[in-house]
Amino acid sequence: MKQRVSALLRETLQRDVALEKPKDRSFGHFATPIAFSLAKELRKSPMAIAQELADSFGEHPHFSAVESVAGYINLRLSEAFLDEYASWALTDPKAFASAQKNGSILLEFVSANPTGPLHIGHARGAVYGDTLLRLGRHLGYDITAEYYVNDAGNQIDLLGTSLQLEGRSALLGETVEWPEKYYRGEYLTDLSKEVQAVFGDEALRDESRQKELALWAKDKILALIVADLKAINVHFDTFVGEASLYDEWDRVMAKMGNGVYVSEGKTFIRSSGLGDDHDRVVVRDDGRPTYLAGDIIYHNQKFERCYDHYINIWGADHHGYIARVKAAVSFLGYDAQKLEVQLSQMVSLLKDGEPFKMSKRAGTVIQMGDVVEEIGADALRFMFASKKCDTALEFDIEELKKQDSSNPIYYIQYAHARIQTLIAKSELTLETIMATKLHGLSADADGLLFEALLLPEIIDDAFESRQVQKLPDYLKALAAKLHKFYYDTRIIGTDDEAKLLKLLLVVALSLKTGLSLLGIDAKDRM
RNA sequence: GCGUCCUUAGCUCAGUUGGAUAGAGCAAUGCCCUUCUAAGGCAUCGGUCAGAGGUUCGAAUCCUCUAGGGCGUACCA
Structure with missing residues (x-):
């Protein structure tokens, strides 16, 4: 419009x-x-x-x-213009909120290590990324949602160690010496039981089998993660494993040319000239690659797949990585400007007003699955989608659990349900309603109609600015207008019934479309 | 120290490429169900937009400085 x-x-x-x-x-x-x-x-x-x-x-x-x-x-x-636009929206709902945007985008998000279930901090990135995905696809972009699986390196070794120690301690009753860093949690106890059942007690004791167990466990954990994501309506198209990339190592190194150099037996990337503080080690002197090495091959692989644009959603604690990865992309001969990194700021938790530290290794995590159980996927999604992602969030765990009818999601759902009830109550057919011209509208009705017709601009703006919270904000405002209108205006049985229902159909369309882009189903009844 | 993100009502947050009187929810107080769903509506209370300069016809928004906070500053991920 x-x-x-x-x-x-x-x-x-x-x-x-x-x-x-x-x-x-x-x-x-x-x-x-x-x-x-x-x-x-x-x-x-x-x-x-x-x-x-x-x-x-x-x-x-x-x-x-x-x-x-x-x-x-x-x-x-003019009312003629508004009526024409509204009629078009109702007859072609898909076209209404869509746009013919072109271009392919590779969107990488979540990418949590397969060493434990998702925690509440991951949920923010997952919701933000998935909302962006839905918005972009709706606008016509061809977007691939990808999850990068860090299935190599120290954390996998640590997973194997933790798994064995947990099993020996909890299942075999042995006294074990815990290392400084290790993973723990209910999921590890469950996994160690499975190890015992599948591989036998010896597998828990034999240190030479740690690697094997770790690789077995990370697949199990990844399945848990995928199930967690499914519960909040988040789905990925592709998973790329870090370990599978190292075959490419020599070729990628050659491609980097003098972007890399060897010094004191270690391989460095010359990132200091490209916005980084200093050059970074890519391969240690014992030949083991660093975390950055995986990211370099991964990004080479991404660019070889030839997308028009690349978006990475990272936790804010990775922001120091941007310059390094972009440097690598440049050395590989690609346009680093095509790589866009969106940071999702930290979620910090309070418990009863006191800072609550989460640590996967100490087992003090708030698992996303638990929160979903408490408040539901819709409420969780709405809450995270409502906050712009460059502000650090802080909330109390107890408050989060408490959210029920005070949650704005119900306010919006209720608005949609109220309209559906009216439509069901009315004896007019949809054909009659649709054929009615909108004219002689009151100022309030006009305002409501106009607000409902703004949805396409909101979607476009929310995606292009990467500020997904604009959509929930809009839906709240639209619902508020609807509730007020509903309270003030009698509809069923009045002379204006047909045209007012047509107006409300447009409102319902925008609410439903907006909610679906947030990964939430509109309700017809409350 | 350096880099980076941030600071708006008691709390959680919006605030459109700089525009008309800075908004919402929660909390607090008081009203409105014989009337299509009260998970709703109305009203009241609540602000030196962290502070100081600058640019502009015009600044919460852009620039500089200051204060406070988060994150990073690893051959961890």
Whole structure:
């Protein structure tokens, strides 16, 4: 809708015009402060310019009024235009909120190590990434959702050790010496039981079998993670394992050319010239690759798959990595600007007002699955999607569990359900409703209709700015308008029933579409 | 120290490429169910937009500095 209006303005005024929502809806549907920026150039007062521009519209079928007020130009859309747009949205819901965006995107997110179930911190990245995915796909982008599995390196060794020690301690009753760092938790006890059943007691004692057990366990854990993600409606298209990439190592190193060098038996990447503090070790002097090595081959593999754009969603604690990986991408001969990294800031937890430290190794994690059980997937998704991801979040675990009817998700669901109830109660057929023209609407009805028709702009803006919280914000505002309208306006049995139901159908469409993009199903009944 | 993200109502957060009187939820107080679902509506209370300069017709928004906080600054992931 905004695009149509802005194209029209460009045509009429021969220039690009900023359109905004007026603070007060009584001013009109859209407003532009263009006269202010032209004032200097034209050496006239903003008021005079606005007046001239407003006059140049004359009578236009799209607008019922174009007025200049205090230098602003306020535009009011005609009911004919709104009705036509609403009818089109209802007959072609897919086209309504969609756009013909082109381009392929590789979106990598979550990528949590397969050493334990997802915790509440991972949930934020998962929700953010999946929401972005849904928005982007809806707009027409061809997006692949990918999970990078760190199934090599120290944490896998540690997993094998932890698994054996847990089994010997909990199952065999042995006294064991715990190393400084190790994983623990219920899932490890369960896994060690499985090891005992499948491989026998000896497997828990034989240190030479740690690697084998670790590789077996990480598949089991990855399955747990996938199930956790499924529970919150998050699905991946592809999984890429780190271990599978190392066959490519020599070829990738050669491709990096003098981006890498060897010193004191170690291989370094020359990242210091590209925004990094200093060069980083990629291969240790004992020949073991560092974490960065895996990322280098992985990104080479990503770029060889030829996407138009790459988005990585990382936890904010990885931000120091951006410069290194981008440096590697440049050395590999690719355009590092195609790689976009979105950081999802830390989620810090309080318990009864005191900081609550999570540690996977100490077993003090808040597992995502537990929270989902407490508050439900919808509420969890809505809560994380509502916060912009570059602010550190802090919340109390008890508060989180408490969220029930005070959660805004119910407010929006209720709005949708109320409309469905009215539609069901009405004796009018959908055909009659759809065929009715929207005219003679009250100011409130007009405001509600206009708000509902804004959905496409919100989706576009939320995705392109990567600010997914704009969608929940919008849905809350739309639901609020609906609730007020519902309270103020009698619908069933009035002369206006058909046209008001048509208006409400548009509202329901926007609510349902918006919710589905958040991975939440709209409810017809509460 | 350096890098980076942040600081808006008692709390959790919005605030459109700089625009008209800075918003919502929760909490608090008081109203509204003989009326399509009260998981709702209305009203009241609540703000030096961390602070100071600067740019601009116009700043919560852009620039500089200061204070406070998170994260990073590993041959851990």
